[in-house]
Amino acid sequence: MTSTTDKAGQPKSETPEWEIKAAKQSRLAFGLAVAELARRDEKVAAISADTIDLFGLRPFLEASPERLIEAGIAEQNAMGIAAGMATTGMRPIICGYAPFITTRSLEQLRNDVAYANQRVVIGAACGGIVLAMAGGTHHAVEDLAIMRNMPNMTVIVPADARQTWHAAMATEQLDGPCYIRLGGKFDEPDVTELDADFRIGRADQLRNGDDITVIACGALVAPAVATSQALAHDGIGVRVLNMHTIKPLDRDAVLAAAVETGAIVTAEEHRVTGGLGGAVAELLATEQPTPMRMIGMPDEFAIVGPTAQVREHYAMGEGAITDACRDLMR
């Protein structure tokens, strides 16, 4: 962190307040962005499903109690409320747990939000197996497949807390519903620059390379970068695309990678069916058939345990990504 002085000669931090307060946790970065969006636009309101502290919304609640609706542990009602509110010109942002705000309120999400095409932003904390110790009821490893099958829906998986802030801010410009998958109560490594340009639907190329491409999202972006760095020592150029937007998919980036590198590995904390890997495979199968490997959860409910170990158990990490690259390069 560097410091300069402002016009009055006072020391001034270049690190924005949100970066400090987010503490490298995307759920908190999202909550801070909610407060900032509400500050900028009086039509923005937050809807909590008993998730005020999960999203760090207590300061916002204290400052603007009329702008936060507590729906209680009642996701169906929360989702319907958001849709109805949006029809009146409000900009509701639901803050929910990924496993519950997707499947418990799925029909409201499909009918009231997606079918009626309302401007509702859904922040979904504890995506993937962030709550691995909590068991299968609390895992969300099918959420991207479900959301990607909703017409009108934009689906975003930020790679870190910083990107979460920028992604949440970018929803200001959206004219339809948006699902943003977030992490849990532990730090996520920074993989994007603090002030990196973020555009919905445009992948970030984090590492250049012409031998193979890893297309990753969320928690698997950092391991993908690590794979690229490791294989560079062996003279293998691994391109890394941070595919933060699952839908609309950055078709150009995927097709360019397929043409230019000839092999693709996808990596996501999600079942390999229907999510990022599925989206990439569907595109390549029809437009540019390309050898692929897909890193992610198999067709089963995950075991219980510490998140890092459960990720390892299902080979969702650097080792598996590296092995998949080597396998494809053979």
Place this chain on the structure above:
Amino acid sequence: MSSNYQAKIDGLENVARHIRRNVWRALHGAGSGHMGGSSSAADILAALYFHHLNLRPDDPDWSDRDRFVLSKGHANAALGATLAQAGYIDDSVLDQFYAYQSSFGMHPDIKMAGVEMSTGGLGHGLSVGIGMALGARMQAKDFRTCVMIGDGELQEGSNWEGAMAAAHLGLSNLTVILDYNKIQQSGHVGQMLDLEPVLDKWAAFGWAVREIDGHNMSAVVEALDALPFAAAAPSLIIAHTIKGKGVSFAEDSFLWHNNAVTDEVYEQALSELGEPS
């Protein structure tokens, strides 16, 4: 009772007759449809659109309009007939029920002028209405929101989440009308999964409740005129109705929840409903 008031009631009853005839017309054109629940709602819809709601049919997106959500979306034939009668949509749309690329399907579509929310999946309208009522409160607007729900629909648990929340939030700008025709798709509600004591349940949830005969136009108008029933609570009107109201062979029969409408049946129905003035 003034002659003006009686003329108003007579006029609304006439609108309801138009709506019922057009429900049968739409269903006849489509070949079948949800006759029972469309007819039970007709008198209330007439009173809402031609007496109670503050609307501008020539400016359907007017931001201060009152909102109406037909949560029992399978009664869309009645909503379409009402919207046509009010001038939101062209009368010819009523002949496009279920038709290829029609805006007028079995269930309401928000893309049709005058429709506030796409409904059809049951148990959605109340939560959506709460959102609309909150939208009014948060934007300091005076518009009111009214949601019509069906009785069978109340078996969906999401309604009870909404009932709890609306009372907790003190949404006096929200009204729910229960079209209590006592019949659902496969039989009588009381035998399928009973709602009773439904008034006590909603009152216990914190709602201000009134019970009326949903086919007595004076009673419907008086209840709507008395809204809100409480200063800091949402209002519920339990409207006792008859499924298939107005046509003898369709009344109080679950067979007419959704049934085929032949030429013969159609002629008989129109004959029983009588000519509107």
